[in-house]
Amino acid sequence: MIRIYLIAFLVLLQFQLFAQGLTVTGTVADASDKLGIPGVTVLEKGTSNGVTTDFDGKFKLNVSKAKAELMFSFIGYETQFIAVKGQKVINVQLKSADQKLNEVVVLGYGSVKSREAVVGSVEQVKSDELLKHSNAQSVDQMLEGQVAGVQIESESGDPTSPVKVRIRGNNSLPDMGSSGFTASSEPLYILDGVPLIDALNPNINTGTGQAAETVINPLALINPEDIASVSILKDASAAAIYGANAANGVVIITTKKGAKGKTRISVSHKILMSNPINKVKYLNTEQYTELASEFYRNSGYAEEDISELVGPTDVYTNWRDLTLQNSVSHSTNFSISGGADKTTYRFSFGYKDNETTTKGNDFNTLTSRVNLNTELYPGITLSYNGGLSSFKKESYGAFATYAFLPNIPVYDENGEYTRFDGLANPLAELDQNRNELDKFYTNNSLNLKVKISKNLSASTTLGLDYTNTKKFIFYSKENGRGANYGGYIKEKRTINKNWIGFSQLEYNGKYKKHSFGAIAGVQLKRDNTESTTTTDKNLMTEKIILPGTSADEDQTVAGYENTSAMRSYYSRANYDYDKKYFLSLNYRTDASSFFGGDQQVERFMSTGASWIISKENFWIENDIINFVKLKASYGKVGNAKVGAYSANGVYSYSTSSSYNGKLIATPNSAPNVDLGWQSSYKFNTGLAIKFLKKFNLDLEYYNNKTKDGIMNTKVIPETGWNSIPVNAVDLTNYGFEATLKAVNIKFGELSWTSNINIGFNKSRLDKLANNLNIVTTGLIVGESTSLIMGHKYAGVNTQTGDPQWRLKDGTITDNYKLVSGNLDEKVIIGKKDADFSGGFSNSLKYKGFNLNWMLTYESGADMFIPYPARDMEKVKTMYIFNKSINLLDRWQQPGDVTDIPRLDQNISFDGSSSRFLYNKSNISLKSISLKYSVPKHICNLANLSNASIGVNVSNVYTWYKEATPSGRNGLAEYRYPFPQSRTFAFELKLGL
Numbered sequence: 001m002i003r004i005y006l007i008a009f010l011v012l013l014q015f016q017l018f019a020q021g022l023t024v025t026g027t028v029a030d031a032s033d034k035l036g037i038p039g040v041t042v043l044e045k046g047t048s049n050g051v052t053t054d055f056d057g058k059f060k061l062n063v064s065k066a067k068a069e070l071m072f073s074f075i076g077y078e079t080q081f082i083a084v085k086g087q088k089v090i091n092v093q094l095k096s097a098d099q100k101l102n103e104v105v106v107l108g109y110g111s112v113k114s115r116e117a118v119v120g121s122v123e124q125v126k127s128d129e130l131l132k133h134s135n136a137q138s139v140d141q142m143l144e145g146q147v148a149g150v151q152i153e154s155e156s157g158d159p160t161s162p163v164k165v166r167i168r169g170n171n172s173l174p175d176m177g178s179s180g181f182t183a184s185s186e187p188l189y190i191l192d193g194v195p196l197i198d199a200l201n202p203n204i205n206t207g208t209g210q211a212a213e214t215v216i217n218p219l220a221l222i223n224p225e226d227i228a229s230v231s232i233l234k235d236a237s238a239a240a241i242y243g244a245n246a247a248n249g250v251v252i253i254t255t256k257k258g259a260k261g262k263t264r265i266s267v268s269h270k271i272l273m274s275n276p277i278n279k280v281k282y283l284n285t286e287q288y289t290e291l292a293s294e295f296y297r298n299s300g301y302a303e304e305d306i307s308e309l310v311g312p313t314d315v316y317t318n319w320r321d322l323t324l325q326n327s328v329s330h331s332t333n334f335s336i337s338g339g340a341d342k343t344t345y346r347f348s349f350g351y352k353d354n355e356t357t358t359k360g361n362d363f364n365t366l367t368s369r370v371n372l373n374t375e376l377y378p379g380i381t382l383s384y385n386g387g388l389s390s391f392k393k394e395s396y397g398a399f400a401t402y403a404f405l406p407n408i409p410v411y412d413e414n415g416e417y418t419r420f421d422g423l424a425n426p427l428a429e430l431d432q433n434r435n436e437l438d439k440f441y442t443n444n445s446l447n448l449k450v451k452i453s454k455n456l457s458a459s460t461t462l463g464l465d466y467t468n469t470k471k472f473i474f475y476s477k478e479n480g481r482g483a484n485y486g487g488y489i490k491e492k493r494t495i496n497k498n499w500i501g502f503s504q505l506e507y508n509g510k511y512k513k514h515s516f517g518a519i520a521g522v523q524l525k526r527d528n529t530e531s532t533t534t535t536d537k538n539l540m541t542e543k544i545i546l547p548g549t550s551a552d553e554d555q556t557v558a559g560y561e562n563t564s565a566m567r568s569y570y571s572r573a574n575y576d577y578d579k580k581y582f583l584s585l586n587y588r589t590d591a592s593s594f595f596g597g598d599q600q601v602e603r604f605m606s607t608g609a610s611w612i613i614s615k616e617n618f619w620i621e622n623d624i625i626n627f628v629k630l631k632a633s634y635g636k637v638g639n640a641k642v643g644a645y646s647a648n649g650v651y652s653y654s655t656s657s658s659y660n661g662k663l664i665a666t667p668n669s670a671p672n673v674d675l676g677w678q679s680s681y682k683f684n685t686g687l688a689i690k691f692l693k694k695f696n697l698d699l700e701y702y703n704n705k706t707k708d709g710i711m712n713t714k715v716i717p718e719t720g721w722n723s724i725p726v727n728a729v730d731l732t733n734y735g736f737e738a739t740l741k742a743v744n745i746k747f748g749e750l751s752w753t754s755n756i757n758i759g760f761n762k763s764r765l766d767k768l769a770n771n772l773n774i775v776t777t778g779l780i781v782g783e784s785t786s787l788i789m790g791h792k793y794a795g796v797n798t799q800t801g802d803p804q805w806r807l808k809d810g811t812i813t814d815n816y817k818l819v820s821g822n823l824d825e826k827v828i829i830g831k832k833d834a835d836f837s838g839g840f841s842n843s844l845k846y847k848g849f850n851l852n853w854m855l856t857y858e859s860g861a862d863m864f865i866p867y868p869a870r871d872m873e874k875v876k877t878m879y880i881f882n883k884s885i886n887l888l889d890r891w892q893q894p895g896d897v898t899d900i901p902r903l904d905q906n907i908s909f910d911g912s913s914s915r916f917l918y919n920k921s922n923i924s925l926k927s928i929s930l931k932y933s934v935p936k937h938i939c940n941l942a943n944l945s946n947a948s949i950g951v952n953v954s955n956v957y958t959w960y961k962e963a964t965p966s967g968r969n970g971l972a973e974y975r976y977p978f979p980q981s982r983t984f985a986f987e988l989k990l991g992l
Contacts, residue, residue: 022066024090028057028074031093035748038936039946040074040094043261045081048340050261052945054936106231106254108241109504109519109570110193110447110459117576119584119608120238120633121684121700123147123739124231127256130224133841133854133927135272135954135983137354138219139227139253140165145839145856145926147232148700148737148757157976159356160363160393162199162217167234167249169733169761169833170785171680171706172639174777181712181725183678184641187232187249188242191222192385193445194463195245195525197496201641218467221389221441223350223367225268225333228256235684235702236586236635237608241519241572243588244602247639247680247706255385257371258337258344264945265992270331274981276324276357277955278972280872281885285316285406291887295878295903311407319403319882322410323396323426324979327355343374357981360396360430365389379451386444395435403882420480420880428479434545440468455509465498474545487539491547494531500524504570517574525566527644532559562644567591582610584633592640592677596647599676606635606682627690632683639678642710646725647675670715670724678727681705694743703734705766713769728769731785735761751845758838775823786832788862791819793899793915801891801902805913816908829914830862834921848933854926859961861920869974870916876905886968918971921961927954946991954983 028040036057043050044063053059063070066086073079077094084090104112105124115124130142137159144152153164165187173182189196196218231252233239239246283291292310301309330353337346350367369387376382404420410427412418417428424433442464449459471492475482482488504521534557536550548555570588586606593600610631613619619628649671658664686700709729715721737759745752763785773780778787794804794812802814807825819825837858844851864870871877872884890900899915901907931950939947964970 022084022086022088023060023062024070024084024088025060026058026090026092028053028059028072028092028094030077031095034093037074037077037094040072040077041261043071043073045069045071046341048261048338052936054940056936106229106252107238108190108233108250108252108572109502109521110461111506111519111572116579116612116629117574117582118238119574119582119610119631120233121235121686121702122231122233122238123150124229126229127224127227129841130227130230132843132850132852132929132931132952135927135952135985136224137352138163138217139222139224139230140217140219140251142224143230143232145757145841145854146755148698148739148838149234149702149735149759149761150232151759151834151837151858154976157978157980158361159354159978160216160220161978162215162219164200165251167232168702168704168735168759169763171247171704171731171733172678173709173711173729173731173779174786174832181642181646181710181723183639183710185248186641187251188245189219190242190250190252191443191465192253192255192463193447193461193502194443194465194500195498196443196465197467197498197527198641201643216391216393216437216439216469218441221365221367221391221439221467222253222387222443223333223348223365223369223389225335225350226255226348226367226369226387228254230254235608235633236606236637236682237584237633237684240586240604240606240635240637241570241588242637243568243570243604244566244590244592244638244640244677246604246637247678248641255369255371255387256335256337256346256348257373258339258346260339260341260344263336263338266333266335266337266989267992268333268987268989270985270987272329272331272354272983272985273326274329274357274983275326276979277982278975278980279320279324280403280869280973280979281967281969282318282320282403282872282882283406283885283887284318285313287885287888288406288882289313291883291890291903292878294892295875295905298902298904299906311405313407315407315409317404317406317408317410319406319426323359323430324357325355325359327357327981329354339373341375343372345373346371358396358979360394360435361978363391363393365391381449381451383447383449384445385447387442389439389441391437391439391441393437395437396430405880405882417479419483422480422484423880424475424479424481428476429481432476432478433482434472434474436472438470438472442466455507457506458504459506460503461501463500465496465500467494467496469494469496476542477539478542485537487537487542487550489536489539489545489547489549490533492531492533494529496527496529498525498527500526502568513578515574515576515579518572520571521569523566523568523570525568527562527564529562529644530559531561532557563593564644565593566640578615580612580615582612584608586635590638590640594640594642594644594646595676596671597673599647599674602638602677602679604636604638604679606633606637608633608635608684623693625689625691626693627688629688630686631688632685634683635681637680637682639680639706642678642725645669646710647672667720670719670721672724672726674727675710675725676708676727678710679707681707694746696741698737698739700737701735702737704732706731706733711769726769728767729765730767732764732766733761734764735759749845749847751843753843754841756838756840758836760836761833762835763833775826778828780828783828784831784833787828788830788832788864788917789826790829790912790914790917791825791910792827792829793910793913795899796891796896796901798891798897799894801896801904801907803901803908803910803913803915805910816910819910820908830917830919831860832863833861834858835860839926848935850931850933851929852931853928855923856926857923859921862917863920863971863975864912865916865918865971865974866977867911868977869969870911872969873900873916874909874911875901875903876907876909878903878905884969889968918974919960919962920971920975922958924958925956927952928956929953944990944992946989948989950985950987950989952983952985952987954985955980956982 040053042059051061068084125146134142136142149168151166170185172185184201186200233250239250296306333350335348348369352365354363367389371385373383417425445463447461451457473490475488477487502523507518509516534547537554539549568590573585576582588604591601613628650668651665652668683703689697708727712723713726714723739757742754765785778789792806794806797814804814805819839856841854891902929952934947
C-alpha cells in the first residue's frame with residue numbers, strides 16, 4: 001500500500017510540475033535569409049508574460065503552462081502563433097509582410113482598414129518616419145516632403161507659428177486680408193477623434209496692431225513623440241464622412257496606445273544646437289556713410305549739412321548680430337506602457353526648453369498624455385485619450401523688421417540706451433519690455449464601445465478641445481516705444497472651448513466571399529470663444545507691472561464672444577467581394593449655425609470603388625508585375641470654415657458710441673441670410689502597382705471643383721454697407737500625383753529603402769461675383785487663383801539712374817505716373833503656387849546602424865520678398881534704418897548698367913514691381929540623421945530592453961534657382977522674416 005501511495009504521489013508530482021510550466025528557448029529568423037531578427041516580441045497568449053529577442057534573434061521564456069500558445073510578432077513580418085505542447089526548444093522563421101498592402105490605415109470615426117481594402121485616396125505616415133527626418137516643433141511641419149500633393153509653407157519662419165498646409169492646392173480663394181472675406185483653405189485636423197481649432201482661419205478675430213494676438217500653432221502643443229500615425233484623407237471617398245469641413249482634406253492624428261505584455265519604460269533626452277544661417281548682409285559704417293553722403297548729395301542737400309546728416313564715421317554697431325545668437329535647447333521625454341488581458345495603458349511626459357537663435361523668442365513646452373483602454377465587462381470597452389500641455393513663449397520681433405543704422409551707438413554718452421524717436425532701441429526692448437504668451441491646452445476623448453453581437457457594436461465618444469491663452473505686453477516708458485504712451489500694458493485673455501459628441505452603430509459581417517461593413521451615427525458639436533482685452537497707458541508706476549496701474553481715463557476694456565454649433569448625421573457602407581472588388585458609399589447631413597435661413601442644412605455624399613486586377617483568374621502570376629489595383633471615386637464635400645455669425649451680421653457696443661447719453665449698438669458686419677455652404681465636388685482615380693517584388697508605385701489623378709465659393713462683393717451705398725459676403729466663386733484644382741516606395745537593396749543585414757513622391761497641381765478661377773475681375777488681388781477668371789499682380793520692372797535708365805517699367809504695349813518708361821495707381825498697367829508677373837513639388841527620403845540600414853536623409857523640392861512658384869526686405873533696397877530713404885549691402889551696386893553715373901536706381905529721396909519707388917519678385921524654385925536637403933541601436937546582449941548587461949544613440953542635422957542646405965550673388969543678398973536671405981537656423985540634434989534613448 002505504501003508503494004502504491006508513493007508511486008501515485010510521484011505521478012501527481014510529475015503532472016503538477018508539468019502543469020506549472022517550463023522554460024522555452026529558441027531563435028527567430030527571417031524566412032528569406034535565415035538571419036536572426038532582434039527585437040521580436042515573444043508573448044504567451046492571454047497573458048502579459050513575454051520577452052523580446054536579442055541581437056541574434058534568440059529568446060528565453062518561462063511559460064506558465066506546457067499547453068501555452070506563443071505569439072511571435074515584429075513590424076514588417078507576419079505574426080505567427082505556435083503551440084508549445086511541451087517543447088523546450090522552438091525555432092521560428094517569420095515571413096516578411098508586404099507592409100505597403102497589409103498595413104492598417106486609420107480612417108474616420110475610429111475605422112481602420114488594410115491598405116489593400118482602402119478605396120479612397122489615403123496616405124499614412126508612421127511615427128518613426130515623422131521623427132527621423134525633422135527637428136520641427138509640430139507634426140504638420142514634419143509632414144513636409146512626406147506625402148505627394150501635400151505642400152507645407154511657413155510665411156514667417158517662426159517655429160511656433162502655424163504653417164500653411166495645402167492638400168491638392170487651394171480649394172478656396174486665397175486670404176485677401178482685412179479687405180476680403182474667404183473660407184479657410186486649411187485641412188480639418190482630428191486628434192483621437194476630436195477636431196482641433198483652425199488657427200489660420202482668415203475670419204477668426206485675432207486683433208490688429210498692438211492688440212493682435214500671437215497666433216500659435218495648436219499642433220505645437222502636441223508632443224510628436226506621442227503620435228503613432230498621421231493619415232491624410234485627400235479625396236471625397238475618404239473624407240466625405242466628415243462632410244462640412246472636409247473640402248480641404250482631413251488630417252487624422254492618432255496617438256500611441258499601450259500594448260499587452262510586460263511594462264515598458266522609455267526615456268529619451270535630446271540636445272539641440274542651432275546657429276542662424278542665411279543672415280541678411282547690411283552695410284557697415286564705412287559703406288553706409290559713403291552711400292548716405294551720396295544720397296543726401298543727390299537729394300539736393302547743402303554740402304556743409306551732409307556730414308551732420310550722415311552722422312559719425314567712427315562708430316560701428318552690428319544690430320543684427322546683437323539680436324542673434326547660437327542657441328542650445330533640450331527636450332526630454334518619458335513614457336510607461338503595458339497591459340494585461342483586460343487593460344492596456346500608456347502614460348507620457350515631455351518637456352522642451354527651446355532657446356531660439358533670435359534673442360527674446362525663447363519658449364518652453366510641458367506636455368503629458370494618458371491613453372487607457374479597459375474591458376469593463378465582456379464586450380464592453382472604455383477608452384480614454386487625453387493630454388495636458390503648458391506653453392510659454394517670449395516674443396521679440398525687431399529682427400523681423402529692420403536693423404538700425406550702423407553708426408548709432410547702443411549707449412549714449414550717459415551710459416543709457418540710445419533713444420530713437422517713437423522706436424525702441426533693440427537692446428533696451430529686450431532688457432526693459434515684456435511680450436509674453438502663456439497657453440494652457442487640453443484635448444480629451446472618452447469612448448464607450450459595446451459589442452452587441454458578433455457583427456454589431458455601438459459606441460459613444462465625448463471630446464473636448466480647450467485652450468486658455470494669456471497675452472501680456474509691457475512697454476516701458478524708458479524706451480522709445482513705451483515713451484509714446486508714458487508706459488503701456490496690454491493683457492488679452494482668450495478661451496476656446498470646443499465640445500464634440502458622437503454616437504454610432506457599426507456592423508461588420510461576412511457571408512462566403514461577401515464582406516459587409518456599415519457605420520451610422522449622429523454628432524453634436526459646439527464651439528465657444530471668449531476674449532477680453534485690457535490696456536493701460538500713462539502708468540503710475542513700473543515697479544508693479546499689472547493691469548490697472550493707470551488712471552481710469554487711461555484704461556480701456558474690450559471683449560468679444562463667438563458661439564457656433566453644428567448637428568450632423570453621418571453614414572458609410574463598405575462592401576467587397578472575394579477581396580477583389582471593393583465599394584464604399586458615404587452620406588452625411590450637416591446643419592450649422594454659421595448660416596441662416598434655409599441655408600443652414602447641407603448634404604454631402606460620395607461613392608468609390610476599386611478592383612484588384614491581379615487577383616483575377618485571367619491574371620498570370622509573374623515576377624515582373626506582382627500586384628495591380630485600380631480605383632475611382634467621386635463625391636461632394638463642404639467648407640463651413642467661415643467664422644461664427646458670418647451670415648447673420650454682428651453688432652458691437654462701445655463707450656465711444658452713444659446716443660443721448662445711452663450706450664448703443666452699432667452695426668459691425670453685414671448680414672446675408674442667403675449665404676450658404678461652399679461645396680467641393682471631387683473626382684479621383686488611381687492605379688497602384690507592385691513590381692519586381694520590391695517597388696510599390698501609386699499614380700493618382702484628381703479634379704476638384706469648388707462651387708458657391710465665398711467672398712465679399714461690393715454693394716450699393718444705400719444698403720448701409722460697402723460689401724457683404726456672398727456665394728459667388730467657382731474654381732478648379734486638378735493635378736497628378738505619383739509615389740514610389742522601393743526596397744533598393746536587401747542583402748543580409750544590409751538594406752536600402754527609398755520613398756519618392758511628386759505632385760503636379762494647377763488651379764483655375766472659373767467664376768467671380770458679377771463676372772468682374774479683381775485685378776488688385778489677382779482674381780482673374782480663367783487664370784490661376786494664385787496670381788501675383790504688379791508692374792514689370794525694366795531695370796534702370798543707364799543715363800539718369802531712374803527706375804523703368806515695361807508697359808503693356810511693350811514700351812519702356814521711367815515715368816512712374818504712367819504705372820502708379822493705373823490698374824490698366826497692372827499685369828500678371830507671377831504666381832504663388834508651384835507647378836510641382838515633392839520629396840525624396842532614404843533609409844540605409846546595416847546591423848545596428850540606420851542612416852536617413854531627405855530632400856524636398858518645388859518648381860514654378862514665385863514670391864514677393866517680405867516688405868521689410870523690399871524696404872532694405874528702397875533707395876529713396878536713408879534714415880534711421882540700415883540698408884541691404886545690395887545697394888553697393890546702385891547706379892552712380894551715366895553708363896552704369898544695374899537694377900538698383902540712384903540714391904535719391906525724390907526718386908520713384910514701386911514696392912509691387914517685379915524687381916522684388918523671386919522665383920522660389922528650390923531643392924532642399926532637409927535632414928540627415930544617423931542612429932545606432934545598441935546590440936541586445938549589451939543592453940542585457942545594463943538591464944535594458946533597448947538603447948540607441950542618434951544625431952540629426954536639419955535644414956542642411958537649400959539650392960535656389962535664383963542663386964544669391966556672391967557677397968550680396970538674395971531669396972535665401974530675404975525669404976523668411978524669422979531668420980532660418982541649422983540645427984544639430986544629439987539624442988539618447990533607453991528602454992527598460
